[in-house]
Amino acid sequence: MLPARKGKNRMRRGEFGAEVRHHDGTGIIDLYGEIDLAADGPLGAAYDEAVRGDPKGVVLNFAHVDYINSTGIALIVGLLARARKEGRAVGAYGLSDHYREIFAITSLSDFIGIYRDEDSAVVGAGVPAEGGQR
Amino acid sequence: MTTIPSSLRRALRREQRAPVTEPVAAQPGRFEAPPVEIAPNDPLIAYFSGTTGAVDLDSLQLDSQALVGLREAGVRLVVPLVSQGDLIGLLNLGARRSEQEYSADDRKLLYDLAGHAAPAVRVAQLVREQQAEIRQRERIEQELRVAQLIQQQFLPRELPDLPGWQVAAFYRPAREVGGDFYDFIELPGGLVGIVVGDVTDKGVPAALVMATTHSVLRAEAPRLVAPSEVLTRANELLVAEMPAHMFVTCLYAVLDPETGKLRFANAGHNVPYVSHEGAVTELRATGMPLGLMPDMRYEEKEAVLASGATMLLHSDGLAEAHGPDREMFGFPRVAALTGAVAGGEALIDRLLKELSEFTGAGWEQEDDITLVTLECRSVRPAVTGNPRRLLTEFEVASEPGNERLAIDRVAAAVGDLGLTGPQMERLATAVGEATMNAIEHGNNNRPELPVGVRVVADDADLRVLITDQGGGQEALPEVEVPDLDAKLAGLQTPRGWGLFLIKNMVDELHTSIDERHHVIELVVHLNREPGSGADAPGEKGEEPDAPR
Numbered sequence: 001m002l003p004a005r006k007g008k009n010r011m012r013r014g015e016f017g018a019e020v021r022h023h024d025g026t027g028i029i030d031l032y033g034e035i036d037l038a039a040d041g042p043l044g045a046a047y048d049e050a051v052r053g054d055p056k057g058v059v060l061n062f063a064h065v066d067y068i069n070s071t072g073i074a075l076i077v078g079l080l081a082r083a084r085k086e087g088r089a090v091g092a093y094g095l096s097d098h099y100r101e102i103f104a105i106t107s108l109s110d111f112i113g114i115y116r117d118e119d120s121a122v123v124g125a126g127v128p129a130e131g132g133q134r
Numbered sequence: 135m136t137t138i139p140s141s142l143r144r145a146l147r148r149e150q151r152a153p154v155t156e157p158v159a160a161q162p163g164r165f166e167a168p169p170v171e172i173a174p175n176d177p178l179i180a181y182f183s184g185t186t187g188a189v190d191l192d193s194l195q196l197d198s199q200a201l202v203g204l205r206e207a208g209v210r211l212v213v214p215l216v217s218q219g220d221l222i223g224l225l226n227l228g229a230r231r232s233e234q235e236y237s238a239d240d241r242k243l244l245y246d247l248a249g250h251a252a253p254a255v256r257v258a259q260l261v262r263e264q265q266a267e268i269r270q271r272e273r274i275e276q277e278l279r280v281a282q283l284i285q286q287q288f289l290p291r292e293l294p295d296l297p298g299w300q301v302a303a304f305y306r307p308a309r310e311v312g313g314d315f316y317d318f319i320e321l322p323g324g325l326v327g328i329v330v331g332d333v334t335d336k337g338v339p340a341a342l343v344m345a346t347t348h349s350v351l352r353a354e355a356p357r358l359v360a361p362s363e364v365l366t367r368a369n370e371l372l373v374a375e376m377p378a379h380m381f382v383t384c385l386y387a388v389l390d391p392e393t394g395k396l397r398f399a400n401a402g403h404n405v406p407y408v409s410h411e412g413a414v415t416e417l418r419a420t421g422m423p424l425g426l427m428p429d430m431r432y433e434e435k436e437a438v439l440a441s442g443a444t445m446l447l448h449s450d451g452l453a454e455a456h457g458p459d460r461e462m463f464g465f466p467r468v469a470a471l472t473g474a475v476a477g478g479e480a481l482i483d484r485l486l487k488e489l490s491e492f493t494g495a496g497w498e499q500e501d502d503i504t505l506v507t508l509e510c511r512s513v514r515p516a517v518t519g520n521p522r523r524l525l526t527e528f529e530v531a532s533e534p535g536n537e538r539l540a541i542d543r544v545a546a547a548v549g550d551l552g553l554t555g556p557q558m559e560r561l562a563t564a565v566g567e568a569t570m571n572a573i574e575h576g577n578n579n580r581p582e583l584p585v586g587v588r589v590v591a592d593d594a595d596l597r598v599l600i601t602d603q604g605g606g607q608e609a610l611p612e613v614e615v616p617d618l619d620a621k622l623a624g625l626q627t628p629r630g631w632g633l634f635l636i637k638n639m640v641d642e643l644h645t646s647i648d649e650r651h652h653v654i655e656l657v658v659h660l661n662r663e664p665g666s667g668a669d670a671p672g673e674k675g676e677e678p679d680a681p682r
Contacts, residue, residue, distance in 0.1 A: 014538065037534065069537070070567055070631035077621050077628035084622055098559035105638045106631060107618045 018046035030061045035072030057125025063094025091125035172200040182214040183221045188241040213248040217256040284341035288348040294318045296391040297653040298512040302478040304505040313340030314502035327355045330447040331384035361399035362434035376425035394439040394513040399432040407472040410443040414473035444509045451503035478507030512646040522592040529584035532577035537569035564639035568600040568654045576602025598656040605651040
């Protein structure tokens with residue numbers, strides 16, 4: 001579990017947190033709080049944990065995220081670049097309408113499958129990304 | 135002894151002016167001739183000018199008032215003091231104490247004495263005249279210094295900082311100091327009063343009238359605002375105080391920096407020029423100078439300074455400067471140059487360069503020169519009858535995370551505008567990104583540098599202006615679409631989304647820069663959904679399109 005703070009209820013407003021689970025061969029990262037510069041280290045560490053066991057895909061759960069700024073977008077881009085290099089698909093669910101709009105504007109949704117819930121995301125993320133280099 | 139100063143001697147040679155005589159230094163118990171007036175045309179002057187040696191006054195037969203005066207004063211013998219051929223004084227002697235006549239030896243002695251004394255007296259005269267000239271020069275210089283001091287005291291120490299505008303000013307007093315002045319007055323509602331004026335006359339009196347006018351305008355402008363009323367009131371106050379033969383020309387304008395709307399009235403000052411896209415217009419409004427006559431009324435006009443427009447306010451010192459052949463620089467030339475040069479500072483530089491070439495080397499400036507320019511870099515068009523409200527204005531320190539403070543305060547301030555949920559979220563993202571940009575790039579994360587946030591709204595638009603202290607550098611970059619493919623391939627940094635996000639979150643994005651600040655202006659059109667943001671995509675079901 002990364003970082004030590006876990007769960008939305010334990011977090012102060014704004015603090016980023018991430019929990020990692022594995023389900024059906026997919027690494028699931030539950031994200032909390034704000035995704036900004038402070039999320040840099042914890043998000044990377046969460047990804048490391050999520051890909052332990054070499055899953056085909058990684059799913060990001062945004063249901064408990066209340067703020068993503070441009071630095072957060074850059075972190076997600078970095079995470080996505082790393083997953084693509086490793087040939088892993090990345091899916092996401094729980095995005096608010098606003099952040100779905102931002103994912104569309106930034107074209108992130110061209111590379112990250114956006115799903116309505118965890119089950120569909122896990123199924124979707126099982127599809128290997130194009131150009132994977134595993 | 136009577137001395138005749140060189141100024142008198144020169145005067146006597148040129149014209150007939152009243153001479154001045156001086157008493158012989160008093161010595162107790164000795165003869166002392168009281169001062170005797172010698173008129174310049176008195177024949178005694180001519181007589182002594184052509185005489186050497188001691189002269190018995192009793193032997194003189196001249197129709198001379200001075201002669202009568204000298205005799206009445208008890209003078210018996212006069213020895214002319216001549217230096218280099220000029221009569222510079224008279225050595226006046228009373229009767230000998232022995233009551234005997236002056237002997238030939240006495241006269242010889244006096245003649246020799248006069249020959250030796252004259253050059254010394256002449257030197258003393260020159261020293262005294264020089265000292266008097268120095269004192270006079272010092273007095274004039276002192277007066278000039280006082281006038282300059284008064285005048286400079288009332289010139290603005292710094293120019294107003296108007297987002298979206300570049301304000302520039304140039305002021306150069308003539309040696310004798312005219313009565314030019316200019317001023318910027320902060321007015322209610324974010325308006326700015328702009329004053330350019332000129333007091334007739336020079337020196338301390340003009341400076342004092344300028345100071346009075348300055349104070350009157352400063353006192354009345356915030357209260358009355360309307361330019362015609364301000365000038366009417368200033369005239370009422372000044373006409374009672376104005377010294378004879380003095381008056382003040384003055385242009386007073388009120389600018390709304392956010393819309394470019396300008397209201398102005400003119401008390402006989404030079405007409406301002408506005409250049410826009412190469413065309414020059416004159417801002418004419420009629421009115422008499424201040425302080426001439428009571429009960430004056432001033433016409434008030436309105437103009438709009440659009441983005442790209444530059445207004446020039448100027449005093450006589452420029453247009454009425456003369457070249458070596460006495461030709462005047464002229465208002466048409468000033469107007470033409472205003473249209474030929476883009477930008478306020480560039481215009482001032484060009485005008486001064488042209489003036490320098492026109493007047494040539496060694497030109498002594500005839501009058502004060504004052505130039506004030508307002509260059510409009512970014513405003514939205516003025517909308518008549520649509521009052522704008524200031525919803526909030528605050529600053530945050532340049533520390534990471536403070537963009538959230540800005541978001542919260544803006545969100546609280548716009549709560550009554552009826553924005554939809556998505557509009558609020560887009561605005562929050564735009565405000566956060568613009569504030570972050572200001573903190574990181576404009577203020578380089580220096581906590582002591584504030585980021586200013588100003589939120590205004592009218593019926594049509596909500597506007598958020600975010601200002602940092604990073605002016606005077608390169609302008610904000612053009613907003614480009616980030617290349618996600620290149621970022622994912624590791625060919626570009628994953629960062630660089632800020633301005634792109636902002637642009638897509640609001641209906642209009644304007645940026646401007648001046649010497650000290652960057653300004654990002656976010657505009658949200660009210661009463662309808664913004665059209666620039668992409669529609670939110672639908673969620674994918676269990677079988678989404680495969681991502682790329």
